[in-house]
Amino acid sequence: MKSDFDVIISGAGPAGCTAALALGSSGLSVALIEKERFPREKVCGDAIPAYVPKVLGTIDPSFRAALEEIEDKQPVSICRYVAPDRTALDIAFRENGMVCRRPVFDSFLLKLASGLDNLTIFTGKLIKNIRTGSKGVAVSTGNGEEITARLLIGCDGSTGVSKRILAPSIHEPSEGSVAVRAYFSGIKDNPHETLEFHFLKDLLPGYFWIFPLPGNEFNAGIGMPSAIVTSRKLNLRDTMMKIIETDPVIGLRFSGASMKGNIKGYYLPLFTRKRKISGERFMLCGDAASLVNPATGAGIGQAMQSGRYAGWQAAECFRKNDFSDEFMKSYDLTLYGKLWRSNRNYMIIRNLVLKNPAVLNLASRAGNSNRYIRKALAEKL
Ligand SMILES: Cc1cc2nc3c(=O)[nH]c(=O)nc-3n(C[C@H](O)[C@H](O)[C@H](O)COP(=O)(O)OP(=O)(O)OC[C@H]3O[C@@H](n4cnc5c(N)ncnc54)[C@H](O)[C@@H]3O)c2cc1C
Structure with a gap:
């Protein structure tokens, strides 16, 4: 088996697969190395942002069309915010999003990538160590094998090896969130095609979510900043469990519901500030670059956007034969140029709105009585 490539991508989640897709027409030889075998579980709310089809479409329109073909997905057209005083505000998405179990969505992306001629996919291969030097990178895997390349794109998630070895200073557990989720059937009174966010007074600045899945099943969970936990x-x-069993509104809706499997949790590395996410011969993407939305906890879209930019930047590195720390900075600049402005607004929401029940109540009432406020909110989704 070939063991020397132009580019190594570590991790085959949304960031890694999108980076591979973005390199599809580059003519470069690419290795995508993943520790699990797919389909693999990923603890998530399973809500796929509405702009994800566009991200795929900008790489290749046929990728966007392929996404439409996923059958096991639930379209969502409305976001419902339930304020602490239980006032509900419904905001229609400008474009429909979807809820799709991660094993289904991530396997779809990996299958799409597996059609690329220039890509070699290694699954069931844990990367244990990464070494970078002036001439290239070398990763060593669990069984002592070494794979080399000129450049590495680190997409191995929040607890992966690339962040830990290549940019240890950006791993700040106290700046992240933690979230737990479980699958249910039989939840009552579900609004049609709606993502529900319940801002319960005792849970702020966290929230409780209920997201619909195909077959009248649901992904429900809670998330909260780890410092507060x-x-x-x-x-x-x-x-x-306490909310499901005792909350006067949510408890009633879950009274006949059954949970499938266990409640599972994971860490979310939040995009709380700009960090240095590249260096000589490497770039980090997605959770490895701490890009999760600080207010909503969504990270799939940013993972795919960063994967796409990293793929394009990698192709540029080879065109210019420049893998220096200085040249890599254009990846950080492009990505932050795209994401930082809207992220700053989410930081304001996180710091000023989510901590304050009175402001949340007011926002919900104002949104219900004023269609311009609803429109402005819809534009932010
Ligand atoms: C409870 C919870 C709910 C969430 N809900 C949502 C939501 O509804 N919508 C949303 O947009 N985001 C949500 N997120 C965030 C979202 O899950 C992540 O932001 C997203 O998965 C990041 O994608 P990624 O490709 O960067 O990393 P990942 O999806 O974590 O993929 C990383 C991949 O790298 C592999 N890997 C790790 N280490 C190694 C190694 N050493 N060697 C080889 N491979 C390795 C892993 O197996 C994995 O396949 C949620 C997160 C949590 C915890």
């Missing part, structure tokens, strides 16, 4: 000494699984 620690300071309040919370066990999020217990907190979630």
